[in-house]
Amino acid sequence: MKKTLNIGGKLLDLSTPQVMGIMNITPDSFYSESRVNQLDEAYKKAERMLSEGASILDxxxxxTRPGADAVSEQEERKRILPVVEMLCKHFPNAILSIDTFRASVARQxxxxGAHIINDIAGGNLDPQMFExxxxxxxxYILMHSRGTPxxxxxxNQYEDLVTDVLQELQAKIYQLQQLGVKDIVADMGFGFAKNADQNYVLLNELRSFQALNVPILAGVSRKSMIWRKLNITPDQSLNGTTVLNTVALLNGASILRVHDVKEAVEAVKLVGLLHGKW
Known part of the structure; x- marks a missing residue:
């Protein structure tokens, strides 16, 4: 399995799992603490996440939470681009990922100065994305999903959940490779066209997706698969997130996409000690 990503000519080593910190430049993402609406807020959040050990800022x-209102392409660019430019200026060594399903936003x-495209639609919502x-x-982070938010x-109807998700991802990986895309990361899309029970099946079977021969990203942080099952709120879901991040690491995840960087970095270190690896 490929264990590096080429980031502007430098290799990011994934043999030790890396932590991706979530920065939502939105007013309506499901976890309020992930939102930043001003450049100074983005600066402070980025500084904190990087100091806590994040390798990537997303x-x-x-x-794209279920049921979220659509945002115009112009508004998305207006939110994203100034933050990218500011972070490139103040944190030139930071790796920036852009969470978008629009090819034009990705390009700009x-x-x-951004380095990675993280597409929650896996190319489904913009036919120009792969090219x-x-x-x-x-x-390119290829997430499995169906439909729109x-x-x-x-x-979320599947004949065989694991097999269907695996085959749908494999078909898209083939398309990307035929176009010459060299660095692909697969994301199971927890919560996207899957109910809570299906999410747990996928997490338990995460090692099956090593058959794709690409690194695996796990994004379970504070999602409803945690808080609804525990009858709590997203604000109360850090402990559950850490438990599931640990399971993801034990099952082969190479990147954890999280709201809480410090705790995820600690999970990586402890799982590494358990295995005598990183």
Whole structure:
């Protein structure tokens, strides 16, 4: 399995799992503490996450929680691009990922200094995305999903969950590789066209996705698969998140996408000690 990503000519080593910190430049993402609406807030959040050990900062300007309202392309660019430019100026060594399903936003963000495209739609919502990523020659995080944020909750019917998700991801990986995309990361899309019980099946079977021969990203942080099952709120879900991040690491995840960097970095270190690895 490939264990590196080419970030602007430098290799990011994934043999030790890396932590990706979530920065939502939105007013409506499901976890309020992840939101930043001013450049100074973004600066402080980035500084804290990087100091706590985040290798990657994931910037999103369009909430993709189930049922989220659509945001115009112009508004998404207006939210994202100034933050990318500011972070590149003040944190030149930080690796920036852009959480977008729009090829034009991806292109402009990379031109502004971003390094990775994180597409929650896996190319489904913009037919130009795969060709754009290939032309930009940047790593691409391919998430499994169906439909849109408004319709995904009704599209969770599978003949065999693990096999279907694996095959759908494999088909898209093949398309990307045919276009010349070299660095692909697979994300199971926890909560996207999956109900809570399906999320746990996928997490338990995460090692099956090593058959894709690409690194695996796990994004379970503070999601409803935790707080609804425990009858708590997203604000109370840090402990549950850490438990599931640990399971993801034990099952082969190479990147953890999280709201709480310090705790995720600690999980990586302790699991490494358990295995005598990193």
């Amino acid at each position: 910037l999103g300007g369009h909430s 963000a990379v031109e502004a 754009t990523v290939a032309a930009l020659n940047v790593p 408004q319709t995904m909750k009704d599209l």
